[in-house]
Amino acid sequence: MIETILQLAANGIMSGAVLAVAAIGFTMMFAVLRFPNFSLAGHMAGGAYAGWIANTMFGLPLPLALLCGFLVAGGIGVASDFIVLRPLRRAAPITLAIASVAISLFIENALRFGFGNDLRSFDLPLARDWVIGWLRLGPQQVQNAGLAIVAMLILFVIFTFTQTGRAMRATADNAGLAAVKGIDTEKITRLVSFLGMGLAGAAGVLLGADTSIEPLLGLKVILSVFAAAVLGGLGSIPGAVLGAFAIGIVEEASQIVVPATYKGAVGFVAILLVLSFRPSGFLGRRQT
Amino acid sequence: MDSYLIAMVTLAAIYAMMAISLNLSWGLAGMVNLGLAGFISIGAYASGLLTTVLGWPVPLAILAAMIIGLVSGVALTYVTLRLRDDYLAIVTLGFAEVIRLAIVNELWLTHGSDGISGIPGIVAREYGYGFELGTLALALAAVALCYWLADRVRTSPYGRNLRAIRDDPEGTAVAGKNVTLIKVKTFGLSTAIAALAGAFYAHYTSFISPEIFQPLLTMYVFLALTMGGTGNNRGAMLGAFLLIFVLEASRFIAPSLPQFSAVQHAAIREMLVAVLFILTLLYRPQGISPETRHR
Amino acid sequence: MSLLEIKDLTKSFFGAHALRGASFNAEQGCITGLIGPNGAGKTTLFNVVSGVMRADGGTVLFDGRNITNLRPDEITRAGLMRTFQIARGFPRLTVLENLMLYAPGNPGETLVGAIWRGSDARASEAAIREEALRVAKRLDLTRVIDNYASDLSGGQKKLLEIGRAIMAKPKMILLDEPAAGVNPSLTRIIAGHIRELAQEGTSFLIIEHDMMLVRELCDPVIVMAEGRDFVAGSFAEVTADARVQEAYLGKRRWS
Numbered sequence: 001m002i003e004t005i006l007q008l009a010a011n012g013i014m015s016g017a018v019l020a021v022a023a024i025g026f027t028m029m030f031a032v033l034r035f036p037n038f039s040l041a042g043h044m045a046g047g048a049y050a051g052w053i054a055n056t057m058f059g060l061p062l063p064l065a066l067l068c069g070f071l072v073a074g075g076i077g078v079a080s081d082f083i084v085l086r087p088l089r090r091a092a093p094i095t096l097a098i099a100s101v102a103i104s105l106f107i108e109n110a111l112r113f114g115f116g117n118d119l120r121s122f123d124l125p126l127a128r129d130w131v132i133g134w135l136r137l138g139p140q141q142v143q144n145a146g147l148a149i150v151a152m153l154i155l156f157v158i159f160t161f162t163q164t165g166r167a168m169r170a171t172a173d174n175a176g177l178a179a180v181k182g183i184d185t186e187k188i189t190r191l192v193s194f195l196g197m198g199l200a201g202a203a204g205v206l207l208g209a210d211t212s213i214e215p216l217l218g219l220k221v222i223l224s225v226f227a228a229a230v231l232g233g234l235g236s237i238p239g240a241v242l243g244a245f246a247i248g249i250v251e252e253a254s255q256i257v258v259p260a261t262y263k264g265a266v267g268f269v270a271i272l273l274v275l276s277f278r279p280s281g282f283l284g285r286r287q288t
Numbered sequence: 289m290d291s292y293l294i295a296m297v298t299l300a301a302i303y304a305m306m307a308i309s310l311n312l313s314w315g316l317a318g319m320v321n322l323g324l325a326g327f328i329s330i331g332a333y334a335s336g337l338l339t340t341v342l343g344w345p346v347p348l349a350i351l352a353a354m355i356i357g358l359v360s361g362v363a364l365t366y367v368t369l370r371l372r373d374d375y376l377a378i379v380t381l382g383f384a385e386v387i388r389l390a391i392v393n394e395l396w397l398t399h400g401s402d403g404i405s406g407i408p409g410i411v412a413r414e415y416g417y418g419f420e421l422g423t424l425a426l427a428l429a430a431v432a433l434c435y436w437l438a439d440r441v442r443t444s445p446y447g448r449n450l451r452a453i454r455d456d457p458e459g460t461a462v463a464g465k466n467v468t469l470i471k472v473k474t475f476g477l478s479t480a481i482a483a484l485a486g487a488f489y490a491h492y493t494s495f496i497s498p499e500i501f502q503p504l505l506t507m508y509v510f511l512a513l514t515m516g517g518t519g520n521n522r523g524a525m526l527g528a529f530l531l532i533f534v535l536e537a538s539r540f541i542a543p544s545l546p547q548f549s550a551v552q553h554a555a556i557r558e559m560l561v562a563v564l565f566i567l568t569l570l571y572r573p574q575g576i577s578p579e580t581r582h583r
Numbered sequence: 584m585s586l587l588e589i590k591d592l593t594k595s596f597f598g599a600h601a602l603r604g605a606s607f608n609a610e611q612g613c614i615t616g617l618i619g620p621n622g623a624g625k626t627t628l629f630n631v632v633s634g635v636m637r638a639d640g641g642t643v644l645f646d647g648r649n650i651t652n653l654r655p656d657e658i659t660r661a662g663l664m665r666t667f668q669i670a671r672g673f674p675r676l677t678v679l680e681n682l683m684l685y686a687p688g689n690p691g692e693t694l695v696g697a698i699w700r701g702s703d704a705r706a707s708e709a710a711i712r713e714e715a716l717r718v719a720k721r722l723d724l725t726r727v728i729d730n731y732a733s734d735l736s737g738g739q740k741k742l743l744e745i746g747r748a749i750m751a752k753p754k755m756i757l758l759d760e761p762a763a764g765v766n767p768s769l770t771r772i773i774a775g776h777i778r779e780l781a782q783e784g785t786s787f788l789i790i791e792h793d794m795m796l797v798r799e800l801c802d803p804v805i806v807m808a809e810g811r812d813f814v815a816g817s818f819a820e821v822t823a824d825a826r827v828q829e830a831y832l833g834k835r836r837w838s
């Protein structure tokens with residue numbers, strides 16, 4: 001029993017690390033743009049396909065494929081923000097959220113048009129599982145979790161030590177005040193869309209490397225990503241990371257009590273519980 | 289009347305019920321429901337199962353489906369009452385996904401992705417043309433009833449409260465209205481109508497499966513309402529007919545682009561839906577038949 | 584017994600204390616003034632008293648009844664109405680609808696009443712419409728009666744804010760800066776309306792910047808600073824009080 005639990009916890013931490021990358025993207029965009037951007041799902045898939053092309057057609061190793069996924073999804077993010085969301089900036093947040101659903105629908109079907117509905121896999125060396133005591137770890141998952149953590153560290157450095165990172169945080173705290181202080185909020189918005197959707201794309205690549213990719217790859221995990229962000233408090237980056245690990249572990253652990261096919265429901269239940277008992281999340285600040 | 293036309297109008301009538309349902313919660317009260325497909329599927333499965341498994345008469349099953357839709361809507365709003373709009377969007381989206389998961393996984397009840405077939409018609413299917421015309425007449429009658437109800441609501445003091453909540457829930461509470469209660473009641477009425485639409489769909493097509501109730505369906509209804517005119521029940525109906533027209537017109541994509549596969553045709557069609565939705569939001573957010581000023 | 588009794592009210596926002604035990608009464612038939620420097624906690628006090636925010640501690644009695652932490656609609660129905668500092672109105676409701684919305688006890692307001700529309704529902708809606716038209720006329724809003732609230736001028740929004748409060752027929756109205764951002768001639772008009780309503784029997788508790796207006800209308804005047812009241816009396820008494828002058832001296836802005 002204890003072995004099972006430890007094994008599930010280890011799996012949960014590894015999947016949580018990947019979720020965290022997407023959840024950071026979601027929550028940082030929420031902090032600055034103030035609406036839940038549902039097109040994260042489409043951007044995850046877009047990034048995954050970009051990484052897959054880089055890997056299978058150009059033979060790039062996973063870290064470089066990851067970078068490709070990041071850049072392409074970030075680029076799509078900036079484009080979709082510029083074309084669709086920017087003209088709607090003054091509309092109600094929910095209108096933007098609904099528009100973002102349409103963006104996702106568009107991206108997913110563009111991928112479907114180009115690649116079909118078939119599952120595709122990355123071209124990665126097969127390796128035997130590592131066995132440490134009674135813990136069994138897939139080298140690929142460990143590598144994915146490692147890459148996810150490296151991505152988060154890079155982000156941390158950007159946010160903490162660069163001028164731009166500080167400007168982004170200032171805008172997230174109070175957009176009006178940031179504008180008064182001479183920060184170009186429109187530029188920050190573009191940057192945040194790039195970084196946020198880029199992270200979604202990177203997470204898409206990591207998910208794809210773990211199993212396989214398809215146009216609805218993002219949609220299938222989006223609830224877990226939202227749950228991670230809500231759990232940590234919408235808009236809080238450390239909260240999203242914490243929330244993602246919690247969701248990752250709880251999703252794995254849930255398999256002890258419910259069939260694995262209900263894994264997708266765990267996020268929803270977590271959201272309901274958190275919102276009922278602590279609406280601002282673990283690390284959420286204000287609830288206005 | 290031509291069978292094709294009858295089928296299209298019947299389908300449009302079913303979408304019109306969905307659009308009226310969405311207009312009640314989202315259009316009038318500003319309560320976003322991204323889980324509409326979930327409530328529609330609840331109605332479809334409830335009525336489908338009650339008639340095929342328990343052999344209930346169709347009208348009774350439809351009534352039960354509406355009650356189940358109402359109860360699930362009330363339960364969900366009750367949990368999400370204190371939530372801000374953006375959270376409500378996430379929670380309703382998640383709700384629909386959980387319903388879909390349950391339908392896919394509870395094989396003993398729903399036959400999973402195989403779906404349920406052989407659902408009896410509201411009018412006996414043996415009547416052929418009579419079934420088609422009869423169902424059409426009943427669907428139109430149901431839309432008329434939904435429209436009448438929803439417009440009674442809209443033009444009443446209750447509807448004024450709804451529109452006040454849409455603008456400013458806190459201010460409405462200060463005006464002396466029990467905002468919570470109003471929201472719960474309205475959402476329940478709206479999900480009951482969504483379930484009615486689902487039940488109608490099940491009895492009309494005789495076959496339902498989780499494939500049919502994807503998030504895309506919710507998107508279709510949002511598109512219909514936005515094109516027609518959010519906040520306006522007539523706009524909701526107009527939008528539903530427009531939606532069917534757009535979806536049917538997009539069938540001509542396939543023959544005109546024979547170099548692409550069936551999957552690609554479907555993808556083009558959904559991209560068109562997405563683009564149409566975005567264009568509507570950008571250039572005509574008030575819809576073709578905008579909400580009118582109340583005098 | 585006073586109409587409104589506030590005892591030891593406390594409220595903090597993430598550790599910052601906005602109210603630290605405010606305690607005072609407002610009497611039936613009076614126009615009580617509430618003044619104090621910016622950030623003194625006056626608006627927060629209104630928010631807590633009207634149920635828009637929860638109190639951390641303390642009690643509010645209205646008309647002898649404990650209304651602490653009731654819902655805003657329950658407090659409004661108990662006869663205590665508040666207005667907002669920034670007149671918000673319902674932008675997509677017309678002026679007439681804004682007024683009619685505030686009428687209490689409308690049988691057409693229930694879902695069943697809305698659909699059934701019995702004769703009582705229709706009669707009361709008609710009566711409410713008449714009443715709203717009367718209130719609009721009184722406040723000189725008749726010309727804009729069918730305009731959306733969002734299309735009104737700043738001054739008209741302030742008048743509408745008062746009009747909506749009257750529609751609820753409350754025993755007491757809490758006015759948050761009714762003359763802020765209003766030109767002098769409209770300030771005179773608003774003052775006139777308040778005095779008239781007071782003569783007709785409505786009690787008031789008024790937060791106001793404009794000291795001329797406070798002197799003219801309010802007796803007694805309560806002074807708040809740093810989350811609690813500390814002086815009460817006539818306008819002349821409180822302005823002569825050394826502690827009040829000290830509280831204001833550091834802050835140039837009076838409110």
Ligand SMILES: Nc1ncnc2c1ncn2[C@@H]1O[C@H](COP(=O)(O)OP(=O)(O)O)[C@@H](O)[C@H]1O
Pocket residue numbers: 596600601619620621622623624625626627628838
């Ligand atoms: N919603 C809120 N969240 C956080 N702080 C608040 C909030 N409302 C008021 N405050 C703080 O409470 C204090 C009192 O504010 P307020 O009641 O508006 O003062 P006044 O109306 O007397 O000018 C101020 O320091 C203000 O910043």
Ligand SMILES: [Mg+2]
Pocket residue numbers: 625626627668
């Ligand atoms: Mg104030």
